[in-house]
Amino acid sequence: MEIPFNYSNLAKTLRDRRQRLAQFIHFPAILWSGHRSSRNFPANTFPFRASSHFLYFAGLPLENAAIYLNEGKLELFIDEASPASTLWHGEMPKREEIAESIGADRDFPLAELELRATGAATIAVQDSYTRQQQSQILGRTLTSAQALEGIDQDLAKAIATLRLSHDTEALSELRKAAAVTVEAHKMGMKATQNSTLEAGVRGAMEGVIIAHNMPCAYSSIVTIHGEVLHNEQYHHPLQPGDLLLADVGAETALGWASDVTRTWPVNGKFSSTQRDIYDIVLAAHDQCIEKIRPGVEYQDIHLLAASIITQGLVELGILRGQISDLLEMDAHALFFPHGVGHLLGLDVHDMEDLGDLAGYEEGRERSDRFGLCFLRLNRSLKPGMVVTIEPGFYQVPAILHDPGRQAKYQNMVNWERLEQFADVRGIRIEDDVLVTENGSEVLTAALPNQAEKIEELVKEK
Amino acid sequence: MEIPFNYSNLAKTLRDRRQRLAQFIHFPAILWSGHRSSRNFPANTFPFRASSHFLYFAGLPLENAAIYLNEGKLELFIDEASPASTLWHGEMPKREEIAESIGADRDFPLAELELRATGAATIAVQDSYTRQQQSQILGRTLTSAQALEGIDQDLAKAIATLRLSHDTEALSELRKAAAVTVEAHKMGMKATQNSTLEAGVRGAMEGVIIAHNMPCAYSSIVTIHGEVLHNEQYHHPLQPGDLLLADVGAETALGWASDVTRTWPVNGKFSSTQRDIYDIVLAAHDQCIEKIRPGVEYQDIHLLAASIITQGLVELGILRGQISDLLEMDAHALFFPHGVGHLLGLDVHDMEDLGDLAGYEEGRERSDRFGLCFLRLNRSLKPGMVVTIEPGFYQVPAILHDPGRQAKYQNMVNWERLEQFADVRGIRIEDDVLVTENGSEVLTAALPNQAEKIEELVKEK
Numbered sequence: 001m002e003i004p005f006n007y008s009n010l011a012k013t014l015r016d017r018r019q020r021l022a023q024f025i026h027f028p029a030i031l032w033s034g035h036r037s038s039r040n041f042p043a044n045t046f047p048f049r050a051s052s053h054f055l056y057f058a059g060l061p062l063e064n065a066a067i068y069l070n071e072g073k074l075e076l077f078i079d080e081a082s083p084a085s086t087l088w089h090g091e092m093p094k095r096e097e098i099a100e101s102i103g104a105d106r107d108f109p110l111a112e113l114e115l116r117a118t119g120a121a122t123i124a125v126q127d128s129y130t131r132q133q134q135s136q137i138l139g140r141t142l143t144s145a146q147a148l149e150g151i152d153q154d155l156a157k158a159i160a161t162l163r164l165s166h167d168t169e170a171l172s173e174l175r176k177a178a179a180v181t182v183e184a185h186k187m188g189m190k191a192t193q194n195s196t197l198e199a200g201v202r203g204a205m206e207g208v209i210i211a212h213n214m215p216c217a218y219s220s221i222v223t224i225h226g227e228v229l230h231n232e233q234y235h236h237p238l239q240p241g242d243l244l245l246a247d248v249g250a251e252t253a254l255g256w257a258s259d260v261t262r263t264w265p266v267n268g269k270f271s272s273t274q275r276d277i278y279d280i281v282l283a284a285h286d287q288c289i290e291k292i293r294p295g296v297e298y299q300d301i302h303l304l305a306a307s308i309i310t311q312g313l314v315e316l317g318i319l320r321g322q323i324s325d326l327l328e329m330d331a332h333a334l335f336f337p338h339g340v341g342h343l344l345g346l347d348v349h350d351m352e353d354l355g356d357l358a359g360y361e362e363g364r365e366r367s368d369r370f371g372l373c374f375l376r377l378n379r380s381l382k383p384g385m386v387v388t389i390e391p392g393f394y395q396v397p398a399i400l401h402d403p404g405r406q407a408k409y410q411n412m413v414n415w416e417r418l419e420q421f422a423d424v425r426g427i428r429i430e431d432d433v434l435v436t437e438n439g440s441e442v443l444t445a446a447l448p449n450q451a452e453k454i455e456e457l458v459k460e461k
Numbered sequence: 462m463e464i465p466f467n468y469s470n471l472a473k474t475l476r477d478r479r480q481r482l483a484q485f486i487h488f489p490a491i492l493w494s495g496h497r498s499s500r501n502f503p504a505n506t507f508p509f510r511a512s513s514h515f516l517y518f519a520g521l522p523l524e525n526a527a528i529y530l531n532e533g534k535l536e537l538f539i540d541e542a543s544p545a546s547t548l549w550h551g552e553m554p555k556r557e558e559i560a561e562s563i564g565a566d567r568d569f570p571l572a573e574l575e576l577r578a579t580g581a582a583t584i585a586v587q588d589s590y591t592r593q594q595q596s597q598i599l600g601r602t603l604t605s606a607q608a609l610e611g612i613d614q615d616l617a618k619a620i621a622t623l624r625l626s627h628d629t630e631a632l633s634e635l636r637k638a639a640a641v642t643v644e645a646h647k648m649g650m651k652a653t654q655n656s657t658l659e660a661g662v663r664g665a666m667e668g669v670i671i672a673h674n675m676p677c678a679y680s681s682i683v684t685i686h687g688e689v690l691h692n693e694q695y696h697h698p699l700q701p702g703d704l705l706l707a708d709v710g711a712e713t714a715l716g717w718a719s720d721v722t723r724t725w726p727v728n729g730k731f732s733s734t735q736r737d738i739y740d741i742v743l744a745a746h747d748q749c750i751e752k753i754r755p756g757v758e759y760q761d762i763h764l765l766a767a768s769i770i771t772q773g774l775v776e777l778g779i780l781r782g783q784i785s786d787l788l789e790m791d792a793h794a795l796f797f798p799h800g801v802g803h804l805l806g807l808d809v810h811d812m813e814d815l816g817d818l819a820g821y822e823e824g825r826e827r828s829d830r831f832g833l834c835f836l837r838l839n840r841s842l843k844p845g846m847v848v849t850i851e852p853g854f855y856q857v858p859a860i861l862h863d864p865g866r867q868a869k870y871q872n873m874v875n876w877e878r879l880e881q882f883a884d885v886r887g888i889r890i891e892d893d894v895l896v897t898e899n900g901s902e903v904l905t906a907a908l909p910n911q912a913e914k915i916e917e918l919v920k921e922k
Contacts, residue, residue: 045680087690197672203669212664229548
């Protein structure tokens with residue numbers, strides 16, 4: 001690793017973050033970065049990804065490191081590179097150089113971390129090797145990050161409060177991730193007519209992200225089967241008449257994510273049925289974004305999407321009845337079974353390692369309603385939050401062929417009319433939106449989403 | 462996952478493999494496939510990679526599955542997909558369909574695996590969640606796969622014996638991986654003059670691999686600092702006069718790897734010093750491959766590479782003295798500090814999870830000599846083995862600036878002459894070679910390695 005010296009404000013930003021943390025907690029905290037996970041043998045690992053909580057306060061993706069945060073100060077614990085490591089991995093920055101670049105107050109070898117263990121809170125990282133170290137050094141069993149207790153829970157709440165509203169440096173990173181993601185999607189559209197498989201479009205899109213020296217923030221979805229919500233298969237041939245759904249996002253070197261979905265026609269022309277549904281989803285997308293401003297309940301934005309989709313499907317004759325009755329019955333969720341979006345930051349579902357602690361305002365819990373149970377965010381919006389807005393329409397066989405649901409919604413769905421929309425298996429339109437002081441800013445606005453512009457991009461040579 | 466029905470010989474191949482296993486062991490074995498490792502939160506995982514030992518006998522990359530092998534029979538243990546999984550991940554094949562496609566003799570839910578635990582050998586997988594399951598079900602602590610004991614060690618030796626010589630199906634997969642890797646390297650050369658960073662070339666190369674619906678078999682090295690042997694940085698700008706070293710390989714859907722390195726001039730033209738060294742490395746590469754045939758000691762091939770490199774460097778005036786003396790003193794290892802190659806199969810360093818059990822013939826141990834300690838393979842070659850041949854030349858600061866080594870090799874190196882080769886930081890030429898009945902076959906022969914042809918490919922538009 002070389003220190004990215006172009007992050008000139010990094011030390012100052014990190015100092016601000018830990019001083020704000022000190023306003024919320026009055027006990028020390030230790031955050032670990034984690035270790036690589038091995039793939040098929042110990043030396044062949046997955047790419048290193050530092051814990052997001054560590055990254056938020058330590059800035060750089062340092063492997064096998066820890067930071068001790070106390071009263072607004074940061075102490076860095078990391079070992080110097082061994083001579084063998086220098087042979088294989090090249091010269092690494094010295095600990096004191098790293099410490100300087102992140103504005104650490106002091107720095108020590110990792111072994112000295114034990115001296116700071118007393119009374120320190122922490123949050124469990126993802127790799128179990130490091131989790132064992134955490135337990136061992138703190139002298140206690142860690143609870144899962146999704147069910148924290150005591151000071152660990154207090155720490156998590158404090159961190160969530162900070163990470164919910166992004167500072168300037170965070171927004172600068174999120175904009176970089178967004179810009180590369182926009183470029184990847186444009187390339188994906190352009191590459192479609194020269195691709196025979198879904199994988200071809202994926203290669204073109206991820207190639208752009210890799211070329212910008214970024215990883216993907218999550219497993220890409222690039223599929224003609226958009227109705228499989230978390231599809232990770234890329235082997236289907238592209239056929240004229242198919243819609244291709246691509247949910248692909250870049251992550252910056254410092255770990256900040258983008259999350260964008262577009263759906264386009266493989267042959268560059270939406271069929272009339274595809275276009276009808278596309279425009280409903282786009283209307284929901286646009287009106288949800290228009291509604292975003294501080295003080296608005298995110299759940300109301302979700303319900304707005306549900307309402308617009310319901311109304312559109314009634315107008316197309318796919319749903320039957322009063323909009324309010326259909327919504328009450330969650331009829332929209334037959335075709336839009338997920339939430340309208342989620343928090344975005346260092347994680348693509350930001351802070352989801354903490355369960356619903358970040359996504360749900362204190363005292364709120366997930367609904368068990370069909371139309372709400374998958375909603376990941378239920379808070380009043382505040383300036384500095386970044387959320388995704390991603391309404392969709394899907395014909396999921398597991399839902400539409402379910403006998404219980406068929407019976408329940410028998411009269412609310414015009415099943416014959418629905419059959420005419422067989423060429424619309426899945427559509428989603430997703431952008432990343434910053435809540436500003438008096439409205440919102442779409443970080444991914446440079447990527448067109450109107451049907452005609454999408455068609456133009458697909459046809460572009 | 463859909464069952465890849467194009468693998469028509471899979472069931473027969475797997476049956477042959479387990480029947481051969483039964484000739485070596487007379488106790489049952491359970492092999493687990495493993496779980497996904499989480500990246501930054503539980504739902505955001507690294508791509509699944511099944512354990513290679515599991516893949517060898519079960520064929521398909523099934524998540525969270527196990528196989529029970531006994532007396533030539535295979536029983537498959539895997540749970541049916543849950544309804545929630547069907548909603549998010551689509552229809553999955555039924556257990557009995559999977560069982561049929563891999564020719565399993567019986568199939569059961571995973572919970573029934575406990576009934577087969579008594580007296581079964583195993584090998585620990587990479588992810589710790591599954592390792593805990595292994596311990597729990599077998600009722601004993603597992604030793605690390607690098608230090609096996611008892612029946613586990615006997616099982617590992619038997620598997621290594623089988624996996625050392627590839628059958629027809631394995632070779633067919635290795636050829637597929639090789640073909641895509643060749644294409645990726647050609648694309649990398651072609652993309653170089655349009656790239657500003659190393660990352661640009663990496664994106665072009667990995668884009669090809671992804672477009673063929675394959676993952677990379679290992680972390681790509683694409684760098685102008687080839688002297689950093691395991692370089693994983695891609696941020697350096699490409700400058701005319703630089704050499705770019707690319708060590709990139711694809712892996713098939715069933716897990717079989719390729720491992721190829723080429724080194725090319727960024728501007729399409731080797732300097733005379735770069736060309737001089739390149740031709741020495743190429744001579745070592747070609748002569749090593751010529752020597753490959755059954756019965757030859759792989760260590761002798763390594764020593765041949767050392768000898769050719771030493772002779773070349775003496776002819777260029779970089780090394781001084783008698784070839785035999787220089788080799789005796791490991792002077793070549795100043796510039797060629799790694800082994801000439803390794804086994805290749807389901808792992809890019811095949812079976813390296815077993816330590817040197819597969820790489821080193823029984824009774825042999827790693828040398829501690831500077832020139833031999835990194836040699837990963839020390840066996841007599843046999844038909845069906847696939848090995849890499851990858852000689853190189855590097856100016857590694859950690860070696861050449863080491864005061865102890867400078868003193869030891871003071872008179873053997875013409876340091877002034879060496880300075881004239883400052884534009885040769887790292888060169889490696891690596892191909893994948895099958896040992897045949899009476900010689901060898903280069904699986905990656907479609908990728909040129911002669912300097913002029915490399916230059917042509919870089920200049921191609």
